[in-house]
Amino acid sequence: MSPDILLKIWGATLDTLYMVAAAGLIGSLIGLPIGIFLATSGKGELFPAPMTNRIVGLIVNAARSTPFIILVVAIIPFTRLLTGTSIGTKAAIVPLTIATIPFVARLVEAAIREIDKGLIEAARAMGATPMQIVFKVLLAEARPALTMALTMTAVSLIGYSAMVGAVGGGGLGDLGIRYGYQRFMPDVMLVVVIVLIVLVQLVQSAGDGLARRFDRRSRKN
Amino acid sequence: MSVSAYKTPAPGDAAVVFDGVSKHFAASGKSGGFTALDNVSLSVGRGSITGIIGRSGAGKSTLIRLVNGLEKPTGGKVLVYGVDVGALDEAGLRELRRSVGMIFQHFNLLSSRTVFGNVALPLEIAGMDKHAIEKRVRPLLDLVGLADKHGRYPSELSGGQKQRIGIARALATEPKLLLSDEATSALDPETTQSILELLKRINADLGLTVLLITHEMEVVKAVTSDVAVIDHGRIVERGHTFDVFTHPKHETTRAMLSGLPGSKLPDAVSRALKPQATIGDRAVVRLTFFGAAAERPLISQLIKSVGAEVNIIAGTIDEIGGRPYGSLVVAYGADAETAGRAERFFTENGLVTEVLGYVA
Numbered sequence A: 001m002s003p004d005i006l007l008k009i010w011g012a013t014l015d016t017l018y019m020v021a022a023a024g025l026i027g028s029l030i031g032l033p034i035g036i037f038l039a040t041s042g043k044g045e046l047f048p049a050p051m052t053n054r055i056v057g058l059i060v061n062a063a064r065s066t067p068f069i070i071l072v073v074a075i076i077p078f079t080r081l082l083t084g085t086s087i088g089t090k091a092a093i094v095p096l097t098i099a100t101i102p103f104v105a106r107l108v109e110a111a112i113r114e115i116d117k118g119l120i121e122a123a124r125a126m127g128a129t130p131m132q133i134v135f136k137v138l139l140a141e142a143r144p145a146l147t148m149a150l151t152m153t154a155v156s157l158i159g160y161s162a163m164v165g166a167v168g169g170g171g172l173g174d175l176g177i178r179y180g181y182q183r184f185m186p187d188v189m190l191v192v193v194i195v196l197i198v199l200v201q202l203v204q205s206a207g208d209g210l211a212r213r214f215d216r217r218s219r220k221n
Numbered sequence B: 001m002s003v004s005a006y007k008t009p010a011p012g013d014a015a016v017v018f019d020g021v022s023k024h025f026a027a028s029g030k031s032g033g034f035t036a037l038d039n040v041s042l043s044v045g046r047g048s049i050t051g052i053i054g055r056s057g058a059g060k061s062t063l064i065r066l067v068n069g070l071e072k073p074t075g076g077k078v079l080v081y082g083v084d085v086g087a088l089d090e091a092g093l094r095e096l097r098r099s100v101g102m103i104f105q106h107f108n109l110l111s112s113r114t115v116f117g118n119v120a121l122p123l124e125i126a127g128m129d130k131h132a133i134e135k136r137v138r139p140l141l142d143l144v145g146l147a148d149k150h151g152r153y154p155s156e157l158s159g160g161q162k163q164r165i166g167i168a169r170a171l172a173t174e175p176k177l178l179l180s181d182e183a184t185s186a187l188d189p190e191t192t193q194s195i196l197e198l199l200k201r202i203n204a205d206l207g208l209t210v211l212l213i214t215h216e217m218e219v220v221k222a223v224t225s226d227v228a229v230i231d232h233g234r235i236v237e238r239g240h241t242f243d244v245f246t247h248p249k250h251e252t253t254r255a256m257l258s259g260l261p262g263s264k265l266p267d268a269v270s271r272a273l274k275p276q277a278t279i280g281d282r283a284v285v286r287l288t289f290f291g292a293a294a295e296r297p298l299i300s301q302l303i304k305s306v307g308a309e310v311n312i313i314a315g316t317i318d319e320i321g322g323r324p325y326g327s328l329v330v331a332y333g334a335d336a337e338t339a340g341r342a343e344r345f346f347t348e349n350g351l352v353t354e355v356l357g358y359v360a
Helices: A003-040 A050-065 A068-074 A076-083 A089-113 A117-125 A130-141 A143-167 A172-181 A186-214 B060-067 B090-097 B115-125 B130-143 B159-171 B189-206 B217-223 B241-246 B251-257 B267-272 B291-295 B298-306 B336-349
Strands: B014-025 B034-045 B049-053 B075-080 B100-104 B177-181 B209-214 B226-231 B234-240 B282-290 B311-320 B323-333 B352-359
Touching (some): A003 A050, A003 A130, A003 A172, A003 A186, A050 A089, A068 A076, A068 A089, A089 A143, A117 A130, A117 B100, A130 A143, A143 A172, A143 A186, A172 A186, B014 B060, B014 B209, B034 B049, B034 B075, B034 B209, B034 B234, B049 B060, B049 B189, B060 B177, B115 B130, B130 B159, B159 B189, B177 B189, B189 B209, B209 B217, B234 B241, B241 B311, B241 B323, B282 B336, B298 B323, B323 B336
Parallel strands (some): B177 B209
Antiparallel strands (some): B014 B034, B014 B075, B226 B234, B282 B323, B282 B352, B311 B323
């Protein structure tokens, strides 16, 4: 393999990390509050707004069920509006972020719904405001589950980021398609796949380790 | 000793007053409507330990949640230290809740916080600064005997220790009233006793009013001074614990009391029990005695006056609300002559008796 190709693989890896990091960060920042809202706005819950809850739930479901590759194409005008272009790494961040938001929202909702209702009742009985309950009880107690959720998000994003390669998004997927597939360079394809596997492994173990550290529910020692 | 008439605490002396309180849950979806509480009136004296006992589904959980506004009544009023809970807005409710502590059957401790952090939580919520929190939490951990565990997590503690942390947490904001929601129901008998001892001590030392709900007569017997029995959303009996235990009037109370050790007949006897006597049968009678009667040699006197064989079938000597109390089940000839002599003896000695049935 020529040094030129290796350099390209290195560059593509950085592009992938950049896309995953940017989309993961922005998507999570938006998805987290939406997830909290979904988990706390049902009838008789902390911020009761059942109607809005249902509507937000519908939108989240719609976004979740749109195939990613279609989402990428469908929002091209929006992407162009935000970044001035529809191809390249920067442009790819837009659909990646859009796909991340509902994904994170549902995972956060599930993580929060897992928390024993008794804890919410205890906090209410102490005179906590709904906001205090969210920050001091729900988010604190859900920390291990939230860490797992964000890990899952990052792993999924690595996969999605390879897909945006198909529409000129840059990154490892793009490299694999253009060199490995279109120029018949199976060795490049193999390296790309190996790099992706290693990335996913690293993210997953880091996430698992962090979640274990946060989890005080059943410490063995 | 006669049963002292039960006086309702005057509104000014009451920590909590339930005034004609009803709670109806509206029908939703599959389930129809449901009346949890039906016109309940009850007052809880300041500084008392008052128990509300009932079977599951009797409405006691709903009742205790009305006190700190976790549930709202659909009719009637709840006054806590003179404040109408129903008239408070959210901010007012939060302020009230900071002056009312609550402990729970499943402790409801945060797994992500240490023992110290759990006790500190209500103080953080109240906006107290770190230094003041530190100063408040230490003595509380001492009080519940867990000062050495302050850095541990709830998952590392036993059930009894968890409930002690729950109690310390409930006391953190220095409340005047402590609500206990089946606080010992998830604990073994020995741990239950130690938690009840702690509640008694807190009541005596801090002058804290305790309102507890439970389905266990043992709990009521061990700590409460006053008790109300709730059944199907209604208060069916209430009074000083001693009086209710020694002279239960309502069948629900009797049924719940029959589960206590010493009150239960041996199976062989209860199976053989008949409602009517035939010739040669023996009457099975429960004698209840307290105060001075508990100190007289009753049995030997009974045998002398009855002039026939007297069998002891079951018995217990116990203390309720700090007063000695005995219950004895005896059997003697059911013929008119023997029974008549026995009855005279009981009347002369002021014993409360109940004929349970007859055995061959």
